[in-house]
Amino acid sequence: MYFPINFIFLFTLSPFWVPSKALEIDSTDPIPSPWPHQFHATTIMNYTGGLRKVDLWYDWPNKRYLHINQYQLGKKLYGVEWQNGTSFYFTLDSTQECTVRHFPVGILRPNWLEGANYMGQRYKDGFLCNVWEKTDFVQYYEDIATQLPVYWQFYDGLIEHIITFEVGKVLEDSKWQAPAYCFKEIEKGKKILQDRKVQDHSLLTSFHERRFKSDK
């Protein structure tokens, strides 16, 4: 007797209720902290290339970004990204590999999370976090107690757990220099990174491509 009424009630109300709720803008929603203009973070990343320990140096005043990827029981790959769109991926061991790539966008701005949708609070890695989503791009978890990032997940499956996060830490200039073999012409014997897996799944390559898509 009551079933049909309930059914009709739910069926007719829910399609109207859900979209209006989704469009509602709640001005009390927390907003993600902008990235500090300079920081050093260490992370554990899981991506299709396998697990890696990543050292991440973000330096907005100098418009540069460095990540050092130690693959599990594998190679150590450096990536330096400059605001002019040039990125260098290289090893510093005897393999002397280097790949140079150009991107139509520079490094991530400190406010790159601006405009992300608030998804509520969730526990991640044991921390109570605020969670935001940039549609079709990233889910970003920030510790409520400290406002430090805990975790982010890109839509192509890249997952990164933040282990340490040092605000204001700056890497000395000499460490940003790509090695000389990056500047040789291919004809003169520059070694292209051999490991396609590593090359294709470098964090910044994917970061860039994702960001480029999200900006469009």
Ligand SMILES: *[C@@H]1O[C@H](CO)[C@@H](O)[C@H](O)[C@H]1NC(C)=O
């Ligand atoms: C990494 O991701 C793969 C694929 O999703 C999964 O099978 C594996 O368990 C993950 N490793 C860790 C340490 O989380």
Ligand SMILES: *[C@@H]1O[C@H](CO)[C@@H](O)[C@H](O)[C@H]1NC(C)=O
């Ligand atoms: C971009 O800047 C870097 C670092 O200064 C430099 O090595 C590279 O050649 C520049 N790229 C272009 C296309 O100017």
